[in-house]
Amino acid sequence: MNPFCFRKNPTNPVIEPSDFPCSIMYAFNPGAIKVGDEYLMVMDVATLAQPVVFWLARSRDGVDWKVDPEPLDWPAADHTHSEDCVYDPRVTPDPDNPGAYLLMYASSSEKTGCRLGIVRTWDFREFERIGIVSEQGNRNGVIFPEKINGKYVRLDRPFGDPNDACGIWISYSPDLIHWGCSKEVMGPRAGLWDNLKVGAGCVPIKTEKGWLNIYHGVTNTGAGLIYRLGVCLLDLEDPSIVIARGEDAVLWPEHLYELTGRVPNVVFTCNAIVEPDNSVKIYYGAADTCIGLAESSLDELLDACVRKNALVLRPL
Numbered sequence: 001m002n003p004f005c006f007r008k009n010p011t012n013p014v015i016e017p018s019d020f021p022c023s024i025m026y027a028f029n030p031g032a033i034k035v036g037d038e039y040l041m042v043m044d045v046a047t048l049a050q051p052v053v054f055w056l057a058r059s060r061d062g063v064d065w066k067v068d069p070e071p072l073d074w075p076a077a078d079h080t081h082s083e084d085c086v087y088d089p090r091v092t093p094d095p096d097n098p099g100a101y102l103l104m105y106a107s108s109s110e111k112t113g114c115r116l117g118i119v120r121t122w123d124f125r126e127f128e129r130i131g132i133v134s135e136q137g138n139r140n141g142v143i144f145p146e147k148i149n150g151k152y153v154r155l156d157r158p159f160g161d162p163n164d165a166c167g168i169w170i171s172y173s174p175d176l177i178h179w180g181c182s183k184e185v186m187g188p189r190a191g192l193w194d195n196l197k198v199g200a201g202c203v204p205i206k207t208e209k210g211w212l213n214i215y216h217g218v219t220n221t222g223a224g225l226i227y228r229l230g231v232c233l234l235d236l237e238d239p240s241i242v243i244a245r246g247e248d249a250v251l252w253p254e255h256l257y258e259l260t261g262r263v264p265n266v267v268f269t270c271n272a273i274v275e276p277d278n279s280v281k282i283y284y285g286a287a288d289t290c291i292g293l294a295e296s297s298l299d300e301l302l303d304a305c306v307r308k309n310a311l312v313l314r315p316l
Contacts, residue, residue, distance in 0.1 A: 005250040005304050006229075006282070006294040013257050013290035014283070015043070015057060020067050023048055026262050027055070028285030031089035031103065032271035034062075039273070040124055041283060042103065043291065044087045045071065046262070051085040054105075056124055062273070062281055063293065075119060075129040082109040083117070090142040090270050092203050094120060095152070102176075104154065106139040107132055116141040116156060118176055130176050134158075140168075140199035140216075142270075144239070145206065152176055153239060155185065155200035155213070166197050168215065170240045186232065186242050188217070191313060193228050193249045195219050201229060202272035202282065209302055210234055210243045214282065216268050217249070227266040228252040229284070233305045244305040247312055251284065251294055261287025274298065 017024050030043040039059040044052045053071040077083040085108040094100040100122050107117035116134040119127040134141070140157040147153070151172040159166040167187030171179040188195050194217025204211040210233035217230050228249035235241035253265050269284040278298040286292045 005231075005300050006296045008255075009063065009293040009295070011063060012255070012292040013286060014063060014293045015041070015065050015067070016257075016290040019065070020045070020055075021069050026289045027291055028262075028288045029088050029268050029270055030057075030283050030285070030291055031091040031105075032273060032281075032283045033091045033093075033101065034273050034275075039065075040091075041065065041271075041291075042072070042089045042091060042124070044089075044285070047071075051108075052087045054086055054089060072127070073125070075127050077107075077132075078129070081107070081132045082111050083107050084109040086117070088139065088270055090200075090203055092143040092145050095144075095146050102130075102143050103127070104141040104143050106141070112136055114139050116154075118143075133173075133177060133179055140201075142200045142203055144204050144211070148172075148237070148239065150174075154179065155204070157197070157199040159197075166199075168198055168200055183240055185234070185240055186245065192247065193217055193219055193226075193252075194230060196225070198230075201269045204234065204239070205272060205274060205280075205298070206236070207233075207298060207302060210236055211239050212298070212301060212305070214250070214269060214272055214301070224265060226253065227268050229267055229269060229282075231301050231304050233302070246304045246307055247309045248304065248307060250296070250301070250304050251282075253287070255286075257290055257292070258286040261289030263288035267292070 026046040030041040032041040039062045041057045045055040055071045057065045057067045059065045089103045089105040092102045108114045113136040118130040138158045144153040168185045171182040173179045197218040201214045229251040232245040233243040269282045273281045
């Protein structure tokens with residue numbers, strides 16, 4: 001058993017700015033999904049003109065990627081909401097429309113700050129805008145792949161001052177537009193690698209033991225903020241209940257492409273793809289500059305949820 005869970009692909013980064021058909025500055029934090037035999041990745045891309053746009057890449061083997069000629073044709077915001085920047089998409093199969101996909105993403109503007117938006121697509125070419133679905137000061141939104149008790153479920157991370165501690169919350173909706181019954185699921189842990197902020201990462205993975213969530217945690221050090229990934233298990237019937245939460249990080253910045261860039265010392269994921277053999281691929285933003293691939297297995301990740309570390313100063 002690998003104590004570090006995720007193995008980074010030796011060809012990393014699998015996507016970097018030089019792979020694009022025009023000059024871009026950074027590519028990072030993709031939502032990824034496998035549709036049939038094709039892997040699709042919706043990336044944050046910082047162009048020379050705009051802060052961030054969404055761009056699609058495709059792969060047959062999950063390692064070698066081809067970037068589309070142009071950014072996605074993103075639907076314009078309506079007159080009630082401005083949208084200057086979009087980022088960090090999570091792609092979920094639509095529970096009510098087989099063959100369709102929901103993208104929940106961070107929608108930002110100078111007028112209204114950061115909120116959560118949702119669009120629907122059938123082909124990753126055309127996108128139907130569902131709406132802006134949170135108040136100001138919310139990001140890291142992800143929709144569960146099935147309804148629970150007849151309602152859509154999402155995880156998100158509401159925040160006030162960007163430097164304040166904040167945690168993962170859960171909300172429910174009958175229609176994807178109106179969300180409520182919100183409550184905190186879990187927060188930062190003093191003395192550990194996620195002691196400042198935690199936020200949802202991948203679309204939750206349903207297992208017999210619970211909903212597996214790969215999340216990101218942030219700590220503040222003398223060298224600045226460090227972003228790592230961890231794992232937790234949520235109850236299948238009431239995902240506001242944390243069944244288990246691993247003490248160790250399962251992925252962290254260690255290589256030059258993760259340590260230096262637009263935002264140094266960052267690994268950050270918005271996706272997880274479970275293969276037929278129960279291996280798990282994640283594509284992660286590295287230093288908000290390029291994209292890496294790391295692989296594990298469901299068994300290893302579930303084991304990491306309950307693993308204790310003898311070096312932790314107790315009690316937690």
